[in-house]
Amino acid sequence: MARLKSIPRAEFARRRRHLMRLMGRDSIAIVPAAPVRLRNNDVEYAYRQDSDFHYLTGFDEPESVAILIPGRAHAEYVLFVRDRDPARETWDGRRAGPAGATRDYDADDAFPIGDIDEILPGLLENREKVYYVMGVHPDFDQRVVGWVNGLRAQSKHGRHAPQEFVALDHVLHDLRLFKSRGELDMMRAAARIGAAAHVRAMRACAPGRHEFEIAAEITHEFRRHNADHSYLPIVGGGENACILHYRENDAVLRDGDLLLIDAGCEYQSYASDITRTFPVNGRFTAAQRAVYDIVFEANVAATAKVRPGNHWNEPHDAAVRVITQGLVRLGLLKGRVPALEKAQAYKRYFMHRTGHWLGMDVHDVGDYKVGEQWRVFEPGMVLTIEPGIYIPAHARGVPKRLRGIGVRIEDDVAVTRNGCEVLTDGAPKAADEVEALMGAA
Ligand code: GLY
Numbered sequence: 003m004a005r006l007k008s009i010p011r012a013e014f015a016r017r018r019r020h021l022m023r024l025m026g027r028d029s030i031a032i033v034p035a036a037p038v039r040l041r042n043n044d045v046e047y048a049y050r051q052d053s054d055f056h057y058l059t060g061f062d063e064p065e066s067v068a069i070l071i072p073g074r075a076h077a078e079y080v081l082f083v084r085d086r087d088p089a090r091e092t093w094d095g096r097r098a099g100p101a102g103a104t105r106d107y108d109a110d111d112a113f114p115i116g117d118i119d120e121i122l123p124g125l126l127e128n129r130e131k132v133y134y135v136m137g138v139h140p141d142f143d144q145r146v147v148g149w150v151n152g153l154r155a156q157s158k159h160g161r162h163a164p165q166e167f168v169a170l171d172h173v174l175h176d177l178r179l180f181k182s183r184g185e186l187d188m189m190r191a192a193a194r195i196g197a198a199a200h201v202r203a204m205r206a207c208a209p210g211r212h213e214f215e216i217a218a219e220i221t222h223e224f225r226r227h228n229a230d231h232s233y234l235p236i237v238g239g240g241e242n243a244c245i246l247h248y249r250e251n252d253a254v255l256r257d258g259d260l261l262l263i264d265a266g267c268e269y270q271s272y273a274s275d276i277t278r279t280f281p282v283n284g285r286f287t288a289a290q291r292a293v294y295d296i297v298f299e300a301n302v303a304a305t306a307k308v309r310p311g312n313h314w315n316e317p318h319d320a321a322v323r324v325i326t327q328g329l330v331r332l333g334l335l336k337g338r339v340p341a342l343e344k345a346q347a348y349k350r351y352f353m354h355r356t357g358h359w360l361g362m363d364v365h366d367v368g369d370y371k372v373g374e375q376w377r378v379f380e381p382g383m384v385l386t387i388e389p390g391i392y393i394p395a396h397a398r399g400v401p402k403r404l405r406g407i408g409v410r411i412e413d414d415v416a417v418t419r420n421g422c423e424v425l426t427d428g429a430p431k432a433a434d435e436v437e438a439l440m441g442a443a
Pocket residue numbers: 233264275358364388412
Protein backbone atom coordinates (compact mmCIF):
# COMPACT_ATOMS: atom_id res chain seq x y z
CA MET A 3 0.00 0.00 0.00
CA ALA A 4 1.44 3.33 -1.05
CA ARG A 5 2.43 5.64 1.80
CA LEU A 6 0.00 8.47 2.05
CA LYS A 7 0.72 12.05 2.84
CA SER A 8 -0.94 13.60 5.82
CA ILE A 9 -3.27 16.60 5.78
CA PRO A 10 -1.24 19.57 4.44
CA ARG A 11 -0.47 22.51 6.73
CA ALA A 12 -2.38 24.84 4.45
CA GLU A 13 -5.57 22.92 5.19
CA PHE A 14 -5.25 23.48 8.94
CA ALA A 15 -4.80 27.20 8.20
CA ARG A 16 -7.92 27.11 6.00
CA ARG A 17 -9.94 25.54 8.80
CA ARG A 18 -8.84 28.21 11.28
CA ARG A 19 -9.69 30.98 8.82
CA HIS A 20 -13.08 29.44 8.12
CA LEU A 21 -13.91 29.14 11.81
CA MET A 22 -12.76 32.68 12.54
CA ARG A 23 -14.95 34.00 9.72
CA LEU A 24 -17.96 32.29 11.30
CA MET A 25 -17.09 33.53 14.80
CA GLY A 26 -16.88 37.21 13.93
CA ARG A 27 -14.42 39.86 15.03
CA ASP A 28 -15.58 40.53 18.58
CA SER A 29 -14.82 37.01 19.71
CA ILE A 30 -12.13 34.63 20.91
CA ALA A 31 -11.96 30.82 20.83
CA ILE A 32 -10.16 28.74 23.42
CA VAL A 33 -9.37 25.13 22.49
CA PRO A 34 -7.42 22.92 24.92
CA ALA A 35 -5.43 19.80 24.06
CA ALA A 36 -6.59 16.50 25.57
CA PRO A 37 -5.23 15.83 29.06
CA VAL A 38 -2.81 12.97 29.67
CA ARG A 39 -4.73 10.16 31.38
CA LEU A 40 -3.28 7.78 33.93
CA ARG A 41 -3.86 4.07 33.49
CA ASN A 42 -2.50 3.02 36.86
CA ASN A 43 0.10 4.40 39.22
CA ASP A 44 2.44 6.38 36.96
CA VAL A 45 1.63 4.53 33.75
CA GLU A 46 -0.22 6.59 31.16
CA TYR A 47 -2.73 5.60 28.50
CA ALA A 48 -1.46 6.12 24.98
CA TYR A 49 -1.93 9.82 24.31
CA ARG A 50 -4.67 10.72 21.85
CA GLN A 51 -5.06 14.37 20.95
CA ASP A 52 -8.48 16.00 21.30
CA SER A 53 -10.15 15.87 17.88
CA ASP A 54 -11.21 19.54 17.87
CA PHE A 55 -7.71 20.62 18.87
CA HIS A 56 -6.10 18.44 16.22
CA TYR A 57 -8.57 19.61 13.58
CA LEU A 58 -7.51 23.22 14.11
CA THR A 59 -3.80 22.81 14.81
CA GLY A 60 -2.39 19.48 13.58
CA PHE A 61 -0.38 19.68 16.81
CA ASP A 62 -0.35 16.49 18.86
CA GLU A 63 1.45 17.38 22.08
CA PRO A 64 -0.40 17.43 25.41
CA GLU A 65 -0.50 20.50 27.69
CA SER A 66 -1.25 22.84 24.81
CA VAL A 67 -3.96 25.44 24.26
CA ALA A 68 -4.93 27.06 20.96
CA ILE A 69 -6.41 30.55 20.90
CA LEU A 70 -8.11 32.12 17.89
CA ILE A 71 -8.67 35.87 17.95
CA PRO A 72 -10.27 36.95 14.65
CA GLY A 73 -9.06 40.27 13.33
CA ARG A 74 -6.39 40.80 15.99
CA ALA A 75 -3.64 42.78 14.32
CA HIS A 76 -0.60 41.26 15.95
CA ALA A 77 -1.56 37.59 16.03
CA GLU A 78 -4.87 35.86 15.30
CA TYR A 79 -3.61 32.36 16.11
CA VAL A 80 -1.76 31.86 19.38
CA LEU A 81 -0.49 28.54 20.73
CA PHE A 82 0.51 27.79 24.29
CA VAL A 83 2.78 24.74 24.36
CA ARG A 84 5.19 22.90 26.62
CA ASP A 85 8.50 24.71 26.78
CA ARG A 86 11.65 23.02 25.53
CA ASP A 87 13.37 21.10 28.35
CA PRO A 88 16.36 18.93 27.42
CA ALA A 89 16.15 16.88 30.63
CA ARG A 90 12.40 16.12 30.26
CA GLU A 91 12.80 15.48 26.56
CA THR A 92 15.39 12.81 27.34
CA TRP A 93 12.72 10.99 29.35
CA ASP A 94 9.48 11.79 27.54
CA GLY A 95 10.41 12.66 23.97
CA ARG A 96 10.81 15.68 21.78
CA ARG A 97 8.85 18.89 22.17
CA ALA A 98 8.24 21.55 19.58
CA GLY A 99 8.44 24.38 22.09
CA PRO A 100 7.16 27.87 21.23
CA ALA A 101 9.71 28.28 18.43
CA GLY A 102 8.58 25.01 16.82
CA ALA A 103 4.92 25.99 17.23
CA THR A 104 5.41 29.10 15.08
CA ARG A 105 7.95 27.56 12.67
CA ASP A 106 6.29 24.18 12.03
CA TYR A 107 2.64 24.72 12.97
CA ASP A 108 2.06 28.26 11.69
CA ALA A 109 1.08 29.85 15.00
CA ASP A 110 1.35 33.65 14.67
CA ASP A 111 2.68 33.71 18.19
CA ALA A 112 3.47 31.01 20.77
CA PHE A 113 4.24 30.96 24.49
CA PRO A 114 5.20 28.41 27.14
CA ILE A 115 2.07 26.87 28.69
CA GLY A 116 3.33 27.98 32.12
CA ASP A 117 2.69 31.60 31.11
CA ILE A 118 -0.97 31.16 30.20
CA ASP A 119 -2.43 32.61 33.43
CA GLU A 120 -0.45 35.75 32.85
CA ILE A 121 -1.13 36.17 29.11
CA LEU A 122 -4.62 34.83 28.42
CA PRO A 123 -6.63 37.45 30.40
CA GLY A 124 -5.04 40.12 28.21
CA LEU A 125 -6.21 38.27 25.10
CA LEU A 126 -9.75 37.97 26.48
CA GLU A 127 -9.98 41.65 27.25
CA ASN A 128 -12.12 43.67 24.85
CA ARG A 129 -13.65 40.57 23.26
CA GLU A 130 -17.40 40.10 23.74
CA LYS A 131 -17.85 36.38 23.10
CA VAL A 132 -15.81 33.40 24.22
CA TYR A 133 -16.23 30.35 21.96
CA TYR A 134 -15.55 27.28 24.02
CA VAL A 135 -16.69 23.64 24.28
CA MET A 136 -18.00 23.28 27.85
CA GLY A 137 -18.12 19.95 29.64
CA VAL A 138 -15.54 17.87 27.76
CA HIS A 139 -12.48 18.73 29.84
CA PRO A 140 -14.00 19.69 33.23
CA ASP A 141 -10.72 20.75 34.87
CA PHE A 142 -10.02 23.11 32.03
CA ASP A 143 -13.61 24.46 32.16
CA GLN A 144 -12.82 25.73 35.65
CA ARG A 145 -9.74 27.55 34.45
CA VAL A 146 -11.62 29.25 31.60
CA VAL A 147 -14.33 30.44 33.98
CA GLY A 148 -11.58 31.57 36.36
CA TRP A 149 -9.87 33.70 33.69
CA VAL A 150 -13.11 35.39 32.68
CA ASN A 151 -14.24 35.98 36.27
CA GLY A 152 -10.80 37.31 37.14
CA LEU A 153 -11.23 39.94 34.44
CA ARG A 154 -14.76 40.77 35.56
CA ALA A 155 -13.47 41.39 39.06
CA GLN A 156 -11.14 44.00 37.62
CA SER A 157 -13.86 45.91 35.77
CA LYS A 158 -13.60 48.82 38.21
CA HIS A 159 -9.99 49.13 37.12
CA GLY A 160 -11.23 49.64 33.58
CA ARG A 161 -10.72 46.12 32.27
CA HIS A 162 -13.50 44.75 30.07
CA ALA A 163 -14.47 41.09 30.32
CA PRO A 164 -16.34 39.08 27.65
CA GLN A 165 -20.09 39.06 28.26
CA GLU A 166 -21.04 35.83 26.59
CA PHE A 167 -19.99 32.19 26.31
CA VAL A 168 -20.86 30.59 22.98
CA ALA A 169 -20.87 26.83 22.31
CA LEU A 170 -17.91 26.37 19.99
CA ASP A 171 -19.10 22.85 19.19
CA HIS A 172 -22.12 24.13 17.22
CA VAL A 173 -19.93 25.93 14.74
CA LEU A 174 -16.84 23.74 14.72
CA HIS A 175 -18.65 20.42 14.60
CA ASP A 176 -20.61 21.48 11.59
CA LEU A 177 -17.31 22.19 9.82
CA ARG A 178 -15.99 18.78 10.87
CA LEU A 179 -19.09 17.07 9.49
CA PHE A 180 -18.07 17.97 5.92
CA LYS A 181 -14.91 16.18 4.89
CA SER A 182 -12.49 17.87 2.51
CA ARG A 183 -10.72 16.06 -0.33
CA GLY A 184 -7.69 15.63 1.91
CA GLU A 185 -9.79 14.21 4.73
CA LEU A 186 -11.57 11.82 2.37
CA ASP A 187 -8.15 10.56 1.26
CA MET A 188 -7.30 9.83 4.90
CA MET A 189 -10.64 8.11 5.42
CA ARG A 190 -10.15 6.00 2.30
CA ALA A 191 -6.77 4.95 3.69
CA ALA A 192 -8.26 4.12 7.11
CA ALA A 193 -11.00 2.13 5.37
CA ARG A 194 -8.55 0.30 3.11
CA ILE A 195 -6.30 -0.72 6.00
CA GLY A 196 -9.35 -1.71 8.04
CA ALA A 197 -10.76 -3.80 5.21
CA ALA A 198 -7.40 -5.51 4.68
CA ALA A 199 -7.42 -6.46 8.37
CA HIS A 200 -10.83 -8.11 8.00
CA VAL A 201 -9.59 -10.08 4.97
CA ARG A 202 -6.58 -11.17 7.00
CA ALA A 203 -8.89 -12.28 9.83
CA MET A 204 -11.03 -14.33 7.42
CA ARG A 205 -7.91 -16.04 6.11
CA ALA A 206 -6.56 -16.73 9.58
CA CYS A 207 -9.79 -18.04 11.03
CA ALA A 208 -10.20 -21.77 11.73
CA PRO A 209 -11.99 -23.94 14.29
CA GLY A 210 -9.94 -24.28 17.47
CA ARG A 211 -8.29 -20.88 17.25
CA HIS A 212 -9.18 -18.25 19.85
CA GLU A 213 -10.92 -14.94 19.38
CA PHE A 214 -7.79 -13.17 20.67
CA GLU A 215 -5.62 -14.85 18.04
CA ILE A 216 -7.84 -13.43 15.33
CA ALA A 217 -7.83 -10.05 17.12
CA ALA A 218 -4.03 -10.19 17.00
CA GLU A 219 -4.12 -10.61 13.20
CA ILE A 220 -6.22 -7.46 12.99
CA THR A 221 -3.85 -5.51 15.21
CA HIS A 222 -0.89 -6.73 13.15
CA GLU A 223 -2.44 -5.46 9.92
CA PHE A 224 -3.24 -2.07 11.48
CA ARG A 225 0.18 -1.56 13.00
CA ARG A 226 2.13 -2.55 9.92
CA HIS A 227 0.46 0.42 8.18
CA ASN A 228 1.15 2.76 11.11
CA ALA A 229 -2.52 2.70 12.03
CA ASP A 230 -4.05 1.79 15.37
CA HIS A 231 -7.43 0.65 16.67
CA SER A 232 -10.01 3.42 16.52
CA TYR A 233 -12.04 1.64 19.27
CA LEU A 234 -11.84 -1.60 21.23
CA PRO A 235 -12.32 -4.43 18.74
CA ILE A 236 -15.20 -6.87 19.07
CA VAL A 237 -14.25 -10.42 18.06
CA GLY A 238 -17.18 -12.60 19.01
CA GLY A 239 -17.67 -16.22 17.98
CA GLY A 240 -21.03 -18.02 18.16
CA GLU A 241 -23.48 -16.47 20.58
CA ASN A 242 -20.89 -13.89 21.68
CA ALA A 243 -21.88 -12.08 18.48
CA CYS A 244 -25.20 -11.29 20.16
CA ILE A 245 -23.46 -9.16 22.81
CA LEU A 246 -23.30 -5.80 21.06
CA HIS A 247 -20.23 -4.51 22.92
CA TYR A 248 -18.53 -7.87 23.52
CA ARG A 249 -15.02 -7.13 24.81
CA GLU A 250 -13.57 -10.32 26.30
CA ASN A 251 -12.35 -11.73 22.96
CA ASP A 252 -11.06 -14.81 24.76
CA ALA A 253 -13.24 -17.75 23.68
CA VAL A 254 -12.30 -20.64 21.45
CA LEU A 255 -13.85 -20.60 17.96
CA ARG A 256 -16.05 -23.58 17.25
CA ASP A 257 -16.64 -25.45 14.02
CA GLY A 258 -20.08 -24.55 12.72
CA ASP A 259 -20.27 -21.13 14.44
CA LEU A 260 -20.16 -17.67 12.95
CA LEU A 261 -17.57 -15.08 13.95
CA LEU A 262 -18.55 -11.40 14.14
CA ILE A 263 -15.70 -8.91 14.02
CA ASP A 264 -16.27 -5.19 14.55
CA ALA A 265 -12.86 -3.55 14.21
CA GLY A 266 -11.63 -0.37 12.57
CA CYS A 267 -8.46 1.62 12.58
CA GLU A 268 -7.40 5.20 13.05
CA TYR A 269 -5.03 6.48 10.40
CA GLN A 270 -3.66 10.04 10.54
CA SER A 271 -6.43 10.85 13.06
CA TYR A 272 -9.27 9.49 10.88
CA ALA A 273 -11.29 6.41 11.77
CA SER A 274 -12.73 3.46 9.96
CA ASP A 275 -15.44 1.32 11.57
CA ILE A 276 -16.07 -2.04 9.93
CA THR A 277 -18.01 -5.17 10.82
CA ARG A 278 -17.93 -8.45 8.99
CA THR A 279 -19.50 -11.75 10.03
CA PHE A 280 -18.31 -15.03 8.56
CA PRO A 281 -18.33 -18.78 9.25
CA VAL A 282 -15.48 -20.05 11.40
CA ASN A 283 -15.02 -23.02 9.05
CA GLY A 284 -15.55 -21.02 5.85
CA ARG A 285 -19.06 -22.35 5.01
CA PHE A 286 -22.40 -20.92 6.14
CA THR A 287 -25.04 -23.37 7.35
CA ALA A 288 -28.46 -22.93 5.74
CA ALA A 289 -29.82 -21.21 8.86
CA GLN A 290 -26.84 -18.87 9.15
CA ARG A 291 -27.06 -18.06 5.48
CA ALA A 292 -30.77 -17.25 5.77
CA VAL A 293 -30.09 -14.71 8.53
CA TYR A 294 -26.94 -13.41 6.84
CA ASP A 295 -28.65 -12.73 3.54
CA ILE A 296 -31.31 -10.61 5.23
CA VAL A 297 -28.66 -8.45 6.88
CA PHE A 298 -26.76 -8.27 3.60
CA GLU A 299 -29.87 -7.17 1.76
CA ALA A 300 -30.57 -4.57 4.47
CA ASN A 301 -27.02 -3.25 4.15
CA VAL A 302 -27.40 -2.90 0.38
CA ALA A 303 -30.86 -1.31 0.63
CA ALA A 304 -29.70 1.18 3.28
CA THR A 305 -26.58 2.10 1.31
CA ALA A 306 -28.70 2.80 -1.76
CA LYS A 307 -30.46 5.52 0.25
CA VAL A 308 -27.25 7.45 0.88
CA ARG A 309 -27.32 10.28 -1.62
CA PRO A 310 -27.71 14.05 -1.59
CA GLY A 311 -31.27 15.13 -0.93
CA ASN A 312 -32.22 12.06 1.09
CA HIS A 313 -32.42 12.54 4.83
CA TRP A 314 -30.56 10.92 7.69
CA ASN A 315 -33.22 8.39 8.59
CA GLU A 316 -33.87 6.98 5.11
CA PRO A 317 -31.12 4.33 5.29
CA HIS A 318 -32.45 3.21 8.67
CA ASP A 319 -36.02 3.04 7.38
CA ALA A 320 -34.82 0.94 4.43
CA ALA A 321 -32.90 -1.43 6.74
CA VAL A 322 -35.88 -1.76 9.08
CA ARG A 323 -38.14 -2.66 6.15
CA VAL A 324 -35.84 -5.41 4.85
CA ILE A 325 -35.13 -6.80 8.31
CA THR A 326 -38.80 -6.83 9.32
CA GLN A 327 -39.73 -8.65 6.12
CA GLY A 328 -36.87 -11.09 6.69
CA LEU A 329 -37.84 -11.77 10.29
CA VAL A 330 -41.38 -12.54 9.14
CA ARG A 331 -40.01 -14.94 6.51
CA LEU A 332 -37.92 -16.65 9.16
CA GLY A 333 -40.99 -16.99 11.36
CA LEU A 334 -39.47 -14.85 14.11
CA LEU A 335 -42.13 -12.16 13.74
CA LYS A 336 -45.75 -12.72 12.98
CA GLY A 337 -48.10 -10.17 11.46
CA ARG A 338 -48.19 -7.59 8.71
CA VAL A 339 -44.95 -5.79 7.93
CA PRO A 340 -46.23 -2.16 8.21
CA ALA A 341 -47.85 -2.87 11.57
CA LEU A 342 -44.73 -4.64 12.83
CA GLU A 343 -42.60 -1.69 11.72
CA LYS A 344 -44.91 0.73 13.49
CA ALA A 345 -44.74 -1.32 16.67
CA GLN A 346 -40.94 -1.55 16.26
CA ALA A 347 -41.22 -5.31 16.69
CA TYR A 348 -37.85 -5.71 14.91
CA LYS A 349 -36.13 -4.18 17.97
CA ARG A 350 -36.14 -7.54 19.68
CA TYR A 351 -33.56 -8.69 17.11
CA PHE A 352 -32.21 -5.39 15.68
CA MET A 353 -31.87 -3.09 18.67
CA HIS A 354 -29.48 -0.43 17.43
CA ARG A 355 -29.61 2.20 14.74
CA THR A 356 -28.30 1.70 11.22
CA GLY A 357 -25.38 4.10 11.50
CA HIS A 358 -23.68 7.24 12.76
CA TRP A 359 -21.42 9.96 11.43
CA LEU A 360 -17.81 8.91 11.02
CA GLY A 361 -14.65 11.02 10.95
CA MET A 362 -11.92 11.84 13.44
CA ASP A 363 -14.16 10.30 16.08
CA VAL A 364 -15.75 6.92 15.44
CA HIS A 365 -19.09 8.29 16.51
CA ASP A 366 -18.30 11.58 14.91
CA VAL A 367 -19.64 15.03 15.65
CA GLY A 368 -22.43 16.70 13.71
CA ASP A 369 -26.14 17.09 14.29
CA TYR A 370 -28.55 14.41 13.09
CA LYS A 371 -31.47 16.79 13.06
CA VAL A 372 -31.95 20.41 12.13
CA GLY A 373 -34.74 21.57 14.38
CA GLU A 374 -37.30 18.79 14.20
CA GLN A 375 -36.23 17.57 10.76
CA TRP A 376 -33.74 14.84 9.97
CA ARG A 377 -30.59 16.22 8.39
CA VAL A 378 -30.40 16.00 4.62
CA PHE A 379 -27.33 14.31 3.11
CA GLU A 380 -24.80 16.54 1.37
CA PRO A 381 -21.53 15.66 -0.38
CA GLY A 382 -18.60 15.26 2.02
CA MET A 383 -20.58 13.70 4.86
CA VAL A 384 -19.36 10.25 5.93
CA LEU A 385 -21.43 7.72 7.87
CA THR A 386 -21.62 4.05 8.69
CA ILE A 387 -24.25 1.62 7.44
CA GLU A 388 -24.50 -1.22 9.93
CA PRO A 389 -27.69 -3.26 10.10
CA GLY A 390 -27.69 -6.43 12.16
CA ILE A 391 -29.79 -9.31 13.46
CA TYR A 392 -29.05 -10.88 16.84
CA ILE A 393 -31.00 -13.92 17.98
CA PRO A 394 -30.17 -14.67 21.62
CA ALA A 395 -29.16 -18.24 22.43
CA HIS A 396 -31.99 -18.58 24.93
CA ALA A 397 -34.66 -16.73 22.96
CA ARG A 398 -38.06 -18.23 23.61
CA GLY A 399 -40.26 -19.28 20.75
CA VAL A 400 -37.33 -19.37 18.35
CA PRO A 401 -36.45 -22.49 16.35
CA LYS A 402 -33.30 -24.09 17.70
CA ARG A 403 -31.44 -23.79 14.39
CA LEU A 404 -31.64 -19.97 14.58
CA ARG A 405 -30.64 -19.51 18.21
CA GLY A 406 -27.34 -17.84 19.04
CA ILE A 407 -26.85 -16.40 15.56
CA GLY A 408 -25.60 -12.80 15.48
CA VAL A 409 -24.84 -11.00 12.23
CA ARG A 410 -23.82 -7.40 11.53
CA ILE A 411 -22.41 -6.01 8.31
CA GLU A 412 -20.95 -2.52 8.67
CA ASP A 413 -19.54 -0.29 5.96
CA ASP A 414 -18.23 3.26 5.84
CA VAL A 415 -19.93 5.37 3.22
CA ALA A 416 -19.17 8.86 1.91
CA VAL A 417 -21.88 11.01 0.34
CA THR A 418 -20.78 12.09 -3.15
CA ARG A 419 -22.30 14.52 -5.64
CA ASN A 420 -24.44 11.86 -7.29
CA GLY A 421 -24.80 9.16 -4.68
CA CYS A 422 -22.26 7.58 -2.41
CA GLU A 423 -18.88 5.88 -2.27
CA VAL A 424 -18.50 2.75 -0.13
CA LEU A 425 -15.05 3.14 1.38
CA THR A 426 -14.87 -0.35 2.86
CA ASP A 427 -15.55 -2.55 -0.15
CA GLY A 428 -12.06 -4.05 0.19
CA ALA A 429 -13.61 -6.53 2.62
CA PRO A 430 -16.00 -8.96 0.90
CA LYS A 431 -19.52 -9.10 2.25
CA ALA A 432 -21.76 -11.08 -0.13
CA ALA A 433 -21.95 -14.59 1.37
CA ASP A 434 -20.59 -16.24 -1.80
CA GLU A 435 -17.65 -13.84 -1.88
CA VAL A 436 -16.87 -14.50 1.76
CA GLU A 437 -16.97 -18.27 1.19
CA ALA A 438 -14.81 -17.95 -1.94
CA LEU A 439 -12.19 -15.96 -0.06
CA MET A 440 -12.14 -18.35 2.88
CA GLY A 441 -12.12 -21.40 0.61
CA ALA A 442 -9.10 -20.08 -1.21
CA ALA A 443 -7.20 -19.34 1.99
N1 GLY B 1 -17.79 0.05 16.57
C1 GLY B 1 -18.74 0.93 17.11
C2 GLY B 1 -19.92 1.03 16.23
O1 GLY B 1 -20.09 0.23 15.35
O2 GLY B 1 -20.66 1.96 16.32
